[in-house]
Amino acid sequence: MKQRNRQAGFTLMELVIVVAIFGISAAIAIPGIMNWLPNYRLKGAARELFSNMQKAKSEAVLRNTSIGITFTPVAFPATGGGYTVFIDDGNGGGTAGNAVQDGGERLLFQVTMPSGCSLVSASFSGGVPRTGYNSRGLPLGNRIGNVQIRNANSNWFRVALSIAGYPTITRSSTGADGSWQ
16 A cells, blocks of 8 residues: 655745735734834833932932932933932032032942933922932932923823932823823
8 A cells, every 4th residue: 555645844825824914913013112112211211210219319328428319401302311320428529418429429320311212301409400318318408309201202201309208200291280190
């Protein structure tokens, strides 16, 4: 009795159909991903700022000294901006507790906004773009206020610092007062 020789594999037609299905799926998914990615980056930047403010507070208490945070806003539609966190202890001829990195005060870390995100404002008591924490974890010189970041999709996040030294995150689709959630 003769055995038939069966060949395993896919036909050309089956491969063309699979490639076409992948192509159609990609064409449907890519616009959604392109809209989602900037919002994801913005939300990540807001969470990172929130986390770094909490880290600065912890460092101030742990080191029993002042920690300063200086913000560098940019005018939208430019992207970028960022902030610097440093030990504000007056080392090297600087002034302790002024939230200005002067003298030989040591840098802890520096953060630049991710691609497509803009740090558009930083306003703390006295109208200055800087704050920090004293050795008890309270805002330096009672400098309370907020930082606002946004992207080109008109999504905004605000990280505010309370008098008790706690940061909070709120979101807005317009950036206007009264629209923060």
